[in-house]
Amino acid sequence: MKIVFTAKGDSWDSQIDERFGRMDMLVLFDEGSNSLEAIKIDTENMEHGAGLQTAQKVLAFHPDVIITGNGAGNKALDILKRSSVKMYIGAGGMSLKEAYEAYKNGKLNLQF
């Protein structure tokens, strides 16, 4: 299972970034190999359509699950829904570790 977190930093202790399109950092956790990888996707330089561009970049990692705060906007949703990814929201204010546990315990809401 591959999980993408929208994060404000690069470790398990970093905070979740509530934003999808303009997330600070994409953190990819692969449960199979137990590896955590942080990727900067340069969202601050996207002028318009950040949601769409970020959705494309996220899908390139073929995640099974995305964990974020407020959720994605309508245009990003259009793209994300075409894949099999599941998106969990409501992790704003949590660390990645807390968000992962909340997800495991079924405490996050499914956006789609």
Next chain:
Amino acid sequence: MKEVVVISGKGGTGKTSISASFAYLEGSNAVIADCDVDAANMHILLNADFEKQEDFFSGELALIDEEKCTNCGKCKEVCRFDAIDLKDGQYVVDKISCEGCWYCSRVCPSDAITMVKQKAGDLFVSNIKNNSTMVHAKLGFAAENSGKLVAKVKQEAKIFALKNDKEFIITDGSPGIGCPVISSLSGANLVVLVTEATVSGLHDLKRVIKLLKTFSLQAVCIINKYDLNTKMSKIIEEYLDTEGIRVIAKLHYDEMFTRALTEAKPIVEYSAQSELSGLIRESWNEIKNIIRSKK
């Protein structure tokens, strides 16, 4: 640190007058982020001093190197924005029309066109009335507001708020539901909708509420100028009720709004003892209560 975002859907509802009042009331406990960059005017009401300035870059413009250019005209042929013209035997780019799409640069057979990053405006951090701080921006001619610029303004405000241990960020968003508005909503702890009792007030309010739902954001509403059309105000209240959005204040139409503006003062400064100022003060206290009671 908690962020309150004030938006309206429709322009001219009194959003900035109200957020400037909130800013004035909270003083040094808040940082203000003016994200209505297309028509930034909050700095006038709050007497900003433009202490720190930084260039803001956004978008690119095509630049033709006249040495390399053979004046073949391929660039003009492909330009969708009519931004390239032949002047005195030389093709030149009209800076205002160019949208920075790169098409001309891609097709140029002699690699004479480069794309140059453009300064779109200035970003400021200012000291304002009541010992507070404000992050705001000013756009250059023909430059447009963008989600990127709003994200930058918010980012600066957040850094300042965290560093100086401020409890609130008060963000004045822009009208509409486009990219800058979406960007201004991100990370909001509470959204304050300012609407007015008119047909377009309701129409645009509905659009913006649809947007809020996508992001599962909690909102409250202030109906401004409610007595201009009490029937419409009632319809708005009923609609908000079905959406589960609480009306925290109904403000009557008062020319004091305009008089305060002409003196470059927020209403709560211009006439602190008035009924209107009392209602705005109560609204702000209510907003703080809602935010503080959330975990």
